[in-house]
Amino acid sequence: MNHIVCIAxxxxxxxxxxxxxxxxxxDEADVKWIVSPYDxxxxxxxxxxxxxxxxxxxALTFGPARADTGLRECLARGADDAIRIAxxxxxxxxxxxVARLLAGAIKALPHDVVWMGNKGVGTDAxxxxxxxxxxxxxxxxxxxxxxxxxxxxxxxxxxxxxAREIVExxxxxxxxxxxxxxxxxxxxxxxxxxxxxxxxxVKTPADAGVDPVTVAGEAAHVRWTKLELPxxxxxxxxxxxxxxxxxxxxxxxxxxxxxxxx
Amino acid sequence: xxxxxxxxxTEEQRALxxxxxxxxxxxxxxxxxxxxxxxxxxxxxxxxxxxxxGGIPFPAEYGGGGADYATYALVLEELAVAGGALxxxxxxxxxxxxxxxxxxxxxxxxxxLPRLASGELLGAFALTEPETGSDAAAIATRAAADGxxxxxxxxxxxxxxxxxxxxxxxxxxxxxREISAFLVEKTAPGLTPLPxxxxxxxxxxxxxxxxxxxxxxPAGALVGRPGDGLGIALAALDSGRxxxxxxxxxxxxxxxxxxxxxxxxxKAFGRPLEKNDVVRAxxxxxxxxxxxxxxxxxxxxxxxxxxRPFSAAAAAAKLVATDxxxxxxxxxxxxxxxxxxxxxxxxxxxxxxxxxxxxVEGANDVQRxxxxxxxxx
Ligand SMILES: Cc1cc2nc3c(=O)[nH]c(=O)nc-3n(C[C@H](O)[C@H](O)[C@H](O)COP(=O)(O)OP(=O)(O)OC[C@H]3O[C@@H](n4cnc5c(N)ncnc54)[C@H](O)[C@@H]3O)c2cc1C
Ligand SMILES: Cc1cc2nc3c(=O)[nH]c(=O)nc-3n(C[C@H](O)[C@H](O)[C@H](O)COP(=O)(O)OP(=O)(O)OC[C@H]3O[C@@H](n4cnc5c(N)ncnc54)[C@H](O)[C@@H]3O)c2cc1C
Numbered sequence: 001m002n003h004i005v006c007i008a009x010x011x012x013x014x015x016x017x018x019x020x021x022x023x024x025x026x027d028e029a030d031v032k033w034i035v036s037p038y039d040x041x042x043x044x045x046x047x048x049x050x051x052x053x054x055x056x057x058x059a060l061t062f063g064p065a066r067a068d069t070g071l072r073e074c075l076a077r078g079a080d081d082a083i084r085i086a087x088x089x090x091x092x093x094x095x096x097x098v099a100r101l102l103a104g105a106i107k108a109l110p111h112d113v114v115w116m117g118n119k120g121v122g123t124d125a126x127x128x129x130x131x132x133x134x135x136x137x138x139x140x141x142x143x144x145x146x147x148x149x150x151x152x153x154x155x156x157x158x159x160x161x162x163a164r165e166i167v168e169x170x171x172x173x174x175x176x177x178x179x180x181x182x183x184x185x186x187x188x189x190x191x192x193x194x195x196x197x198x199x200x201x202v203k204t205p206a207d208a209g210v211d212p213v214t215v216a217g218e219a220a221h222v223r224w225t226k227l228e229l230p231x232x233x234x235x236x237x238x239x240x241x242x243x244x245x246x247x248x249x250x251x252x253x254x255x256x257x258x259x260x261x262x
Numbered sequence: 263x264x265x266x267x268x269x270x271x272t273e274e275q276r277a278l279x280x281x282x283x284x285x286x287x288x289x290x291x292x293x294x295x296x297x298x299x300x301x302x303x304x305x306x307x308x309x310x311x312x313x314x315x316g317g318i319p320f321p322a323e324y325g326g327g328g329a330d331y332a333t334y335a336l337v338l339e340e341l342a343v344a345g346g347a348l349x350x351x352x353x354x355x356x357x358x359x360x361x362x363x364x365x366x367x368x369x370x371x372x373x374x375l376p377r378l379a380s381g382e383l384l385g386a387f388a389l390t391e392p393e394t395g396s397d398a399a400a401i402a403t404r405a406a407a408d409g410x411x412x413x414x415x416x417x418x419x420x421x422x423x424x425x426x427x428x429x430x431x432x433x434x435x436x437x438x439r440e441i442s443a444f445l446v447e448k449t450a451p452g453l454t455p456l457p458x459x460x461x462x463x464x465x466x467x468x469x470x471x472x473x474x475x476x477x478x479x480p481a482g483a484l485v486g487r488p489g490d491g492l493g494i495a496l497a498a499l500d501s502g503r504x505x506x507x508x509x510x511x512x513x514x515x516x517x518x519x520x521x522x523x524x525x526x527x528x529k530a531f532g533r534p535l536e537k538n539d540v541v542r543a544x545x546x547x548x549x550x551x552x553x554x555x556x557x558x559x560x561x562x563x564x565x566x567x568x569x570r571p572f573s574a575a576a577a578a579a580k581l582v583a584t585d586x587x588x589x590x591x592x593x594x595x596x597x598x599x600x601x602x603x604x605x606x607x608x609x610x611x612x613x614x615x616x617x618x619x620x621x622v623e624g625a626n627d628v629q630r631x632x633x634x635x636x637x638x639x
Binding site: 073076187191192195 | 273274277278281284285312313314315318322327328329333
């Protein structure tokens with residue numbers, strides 16, 4: 001089976017985010033970039049399948065040159081190939097644009113399973129999985145926490161409110177991975193050394209069959225108009241008193257009347 | 263604190279350092295926070311081996327990583343940021359691998375190296391004895407010819423992994439002026455580990471005595487020729503010194519991180535400690551000395567990697583890096599005030615490990631002796 005794993009290279013969740021001048025983007029200086037953690041579950045799922053049944057794993061991203069480091073990490077963990085659709089000079093591209101670029105590249109590759117994280121850390125739009133599946137005319141199953149493989153199909157387990165849903169999806173198809181699916185491996189020393197020798201194929205949007213003017217800038221359907229940092233967290237409120245029973249009652253009152261969480 | 267010279271690392275070295283950092287924050291630190299302080303982290307050791315880090319600089323054809331010492335040192339440095347024990351384990355585990363790679367027969371290598379690299383076996387190095395440490399030539403343990411094998415009798419002391427190792431390289435006297443090296447499996451009848459020492463630092467790495475009461479080993483357990491033992495031990499220690507130097511640099515970085523964390527949040531005399539010039543000067547001094555030690559360790563590793571004689575350089579690197587670690591960790595304890603001496607915080611543990619690093623793999627006065635000998639020869 002041939003696996004394509006779509007990778008987003010995003011700011012580390014522990015990075016301190018600052019808003020850049022202009023107010024519609026983040027200041028990228030000093031940001032540490034990582035492969036989006038949800039994509040790590042996707043990659044691990046693909047690698048495990050490849051190890052069990054053979055085939056190839058290709059890591060695919062749309063992004064600037066720094067994303068090569070993320071692709072290299074995927075190669076070090078065991079991906080066979082890596083492709084980057086270069087985003088340089090394009091300006092802002094919305095989720096649909098990204099989906100079109102990824103779909104264009106994927107169409108040119110043999111693919112049985114297309115893997116993604118259910119969302120990209122940072123933008124958290126959570127729309128790419130269905131968009132990409134529609135554009136590829138493939139079925140999809142999202143927020144998957146467990147998989148069982150059958151002939152020509154896959155049983156995907158999804159946690160839904162109060163229950164677990166089991167979906168059978170024929171292949172080829174798109175899988176949106178989420179936390180719980182597996183425990184992503186570390187790159188091994190051998191993998192890191194071997195990744196050095198693998199090439200990253202850099203493509204243009206045109207290579208993916210997409211005219212940049214149809215996805216970027218004014219063509220984007222969704223544009224950021226303003227970014228704001230969340231308000232600073234309020235100071236901790238201590239409930240004073242020597243009598244635990246009284247303090248507990250006061251705490252309950254505060255939770256009900258002030259915090260309104262009860 | 264990341265190295266000021268991070269940018270000089272190759273892309274692979276950076277990727278590897280990043281991977282180890284992830285391991286440290288996702289697995290090692292959480293483990294250290296909840297586990298008993300004397301527990302040997304065998305599971306984490308196995309995890310490292312699964313990442314291909316169980317035999318970094320040893321030949322790939324026997325399951326090793328086939329990488330250089332600079333890479334090995336880098337991994338040990340990154341691991342030791344959270345404390346010296348696990349890095350110390352990888353360092354000591356490397357000694358039997360080094361000895362087998364360089365002096366073992368083909369059969370010995372095939373039998374042990376792949377299982378050491380994979381972590382199935384944990385290695386140990388048994389030289390020191392109750393009556394002698396620095397003066398390795400004075401060991402009293404004897405190996406007498408016995409049929410087609412040897413009978414080893416004596417006592418070892420201060421042996422890392424004494425209670426948890428699967429394979430020991432044991433040094434014993436095979437003649438009046440002759441020391442030889444033997445492979446002894448933990449199951450060998452007559453081999454008994456004594457209760458581990460209760461020590462100030464590196465507590466998660468058990469260290470203790472071994473009683474060898476007529477331990478019979480086959481002829482195939484001899485490594486090298488009879489009489490090669492002292493040379494083998496000293497050669498292993500030469501390389502080991504680079505690893506202890508790297509470990510010490512990691513302790514420095516961990517201590518600097520602890521101090522930076524404290525002074526950023528602590529207020530005294532109406533402002534954060536980080537705004538205090540005395541504090542800032544101390545931090546700068548700690549960072550500068552750390553980088554100097556790190557550079558020396560890197561250069562010693564590079565020298566070894568280029569197949570040049572490196573014994574004096576390794577002695578210098580071990581001496582400077584561990585002395586620097588004691589200085590930097592002591593400064594970190596000081597800068598953290600009373601918090602610095604609390605066992606709930608990392609500074610004092612790093613300090614304790616640094617003190618021990620000055621003694622293992624040859625006490626620092628022995629490094630001075632080695633270095634002076636090279637200067638005056
Ligand atoms: C945590 C830990 C782990 C260890 N792990 C191992 C292990 O795995 N395998 C193993 O074989 N050993 C191990 N050791 C032992 C270690 O190698 C010895 O402690 C070390 O070599 C010093 O020997 P010693 O303790 O006998 O000190 P001594 O030889 O008694 O020396 C004491 C001090 O005297 C001074 N001194 C000694 N000789 C000289 C000299 N020639 N010139 C100037 N000054 C000198 C030094 O200041 C030295 O510190 C370990 C020790 C510790 C603490
Ligand atoms: C075992 C023990 C027993 C103790 N017993 C008592 C006790 O009985 N009663 C009691 O009241 N307290 C006691 N203490 C607390 C002790 O007095 C304080 O730890 C000490 O005054 C340092 O304060 P701190 O820990 O808050 O460090 P901080 O004030 O946070 O200072 C941390 C470090 O910052 C630096 N620093 C701080 N201010 C300056 C400055 N102005 N210029 C330059 N550098 C600066 C120093 O390097 C200092 O070490 C005890 C502490 C210990 C460890």
